[in-house]
Amino acid sequence: MNCSSFDSKPESKPDWKAYVLREMSADAALQAEAHLATCSICHEEVATLRLTLDTLSTLRDEEMPRRIAFVSDKVFEPRWWQRVFSPTLAAGALVAAAILVHGSISMWTGRPSQIPQAQVDAAVAKAVAQVEARHMQEIQAAYEQLDMRDKQVANLVRNAMLSQ
Amino acid sequence: MIFREVEDPDLIAKARRGDVEAYNLLVSRWEKRVFNYLLRLVSNREDALDVSQEVFLKAYQSLPKLDDPARFSGWLFRIAHNEAFSMLRRKRPETELAGEPRPADLNPRLLPMELSMAVETALGRLNPDQREAVLLKVYQGFKFEEMAEILECPVSTVKSRLYTALDLLKAMLAPMQKAALRGEL
Numbered sequence: 001m002n003c004s005s006f007d008s009k010p011e012s013k014p015d016w017k018a019y020v021l022r023e024m025s026a027d028a029a030l031q032a033e034a035h036l037a038t039c040s041i042c043h044e045e046v047a048t049l050r051l052t053l054d055t056l057s058t059l060r061d062e063e064m065p066r067r068i069a070f071v072s073d074k075v076f077e078p079r080w081w082q083r084v085f086s087p088t089l090a091a092g093a094l095v096a097a098a099i100l101v102h103g104s105i106s107m108w109t110g111r112p113s114q115i116p117q118a119q120v121d122a123a124v125a126k127a128v129a130q131v132e133a134r135h136m137q138e139i140q141a142a143y144e145q146l147d148m149r150d151k152q153v154a155n156l157v158r159n160a161m162l163s164q
Numbered sequence: 165m166i167f168r169e170v171e172d173p174d175l176i177a178k179a180r181r182g183d184v185e186a187y188n189l190l191v192s193r194w195e196k197r198v199f200n201y202l203l204r205l206v207s208n209r210e211d212a213l214d215v216s217q218e219v220f221l222k223a224y225q226s227l228p229k230l231d232d233p234a235r236f237s238g239w240l241f242r243i244a245h246n247e248a249f250s251m252l253r254r255k256r257p258e259t260e261l262a263g264e265p266r267p268a269d270l271n272p273r274l275l276p277m278e279l280s281m282a283v284e285t286a287l288g289r290l291n292p293d294q295r296e297a298v299l300l301k302v303y304q305g306f307k308f309e310e311m312a313e314i315l316e317c318p319v320s321t322v323k324s325r326l327y328t329a330l331d332l333l334k335a336m337l338a339p340m341q342k343a344a345l346r347g348e349l
Binding site: 017018021023048049052053056057058059060061063064065066067070071 | 197199280337
């Protein structure tokens with residue numbers, strides 16, 4: 001069989017592009033190969049197509065200039081010390097401190113209901129101020145620790161880039 | 165002990181639940197392929213990188229709409245196709261997008277290391293539709309049906325674009341191929 005056998009039915013000639021692109025069914029590919037073995041014209045056509053595909057395959061993938069990454073939303077989640085010193089817990093701590101102060105004064109004086117209100121208010125205000133000051137110190141220390149860690153990471157990255 | 169590699173659908177399921185690290189792993193698996201596809205399509209590294217970023221962001225936002233996680237690759241490349249052509253339309257007039265390739269005038273006496281550059285040049289002379297068909301089939305290995313889904317056109321259109329592109333590439337690359345066969349490369 002050669003290509004002249006398809007002259008009367010050109011639509012039945014094998015689709016060689018589909019063949020080299022592996023888009024032909026197994027049965028159709030078998031029939032096409034049978035024809036290919038006997039037809040020099042089709043043989044040359046397939047060889048040229050394969051050569052073109054081989055040439056195209058010399059184009060290699062490029063490496064990415066920089067990687068794509070998405071930052072986790074965890075960055076925006078509160079850190080452990082922010083959770084510990086959350087407004088709700090801080091308010092609870094302040095109330096507890098006020099009760100403690102009030103209770104201590106009551107026990108010390110033995111006259112629970114006879115302390116002037118102004119004195120109680122002053123003690124509570126003092127306790128609140130102390131708690132707030134301690135919280136601020138702890139938050140500041142946590143920030144400084146994070147800053148220090150960021151600087152260490154930046155230094156490591158810079159050194160790694162310089163050594164490359 | 166046999167460790168099963170985490171499959172894409174597993175990562176997609178985790179990413180859908182808000183696991184950004186799972187999504188980053190998925191991105192790392194696909195970013196190079198998407199970047200190179202876009203690079204050949206838009207012909208500019210920075211543009212390709214910007215569009216790649218957009219593609220993966222849109223994909224993350226649209227993950228809940230992905231009906232079949234097994235078809236993630238085709239779905240991802242459809243987003244990439246839409247983003248690339250959207251960018252090209254913004255940057256260039258429509259008339260330039262449908263430009264016909266010029267006649268072959270590639271230097272037939274190229275050094276071997278220049279062969280891939282010649283291929284790049286030849287690809288650049290195809291119109292965007294033809295070039296994209298070659299990229300999806302030859303470089304990304306999609307089947308005709310998958311390409312039709314990505315490009316949102318009939319399979320017959322896909323075949324027509326690809327076959328025309330192959331004929332043009334064959335003509336453009338023939339001088340080099342002959343030189344190579346003669347041992348001049």
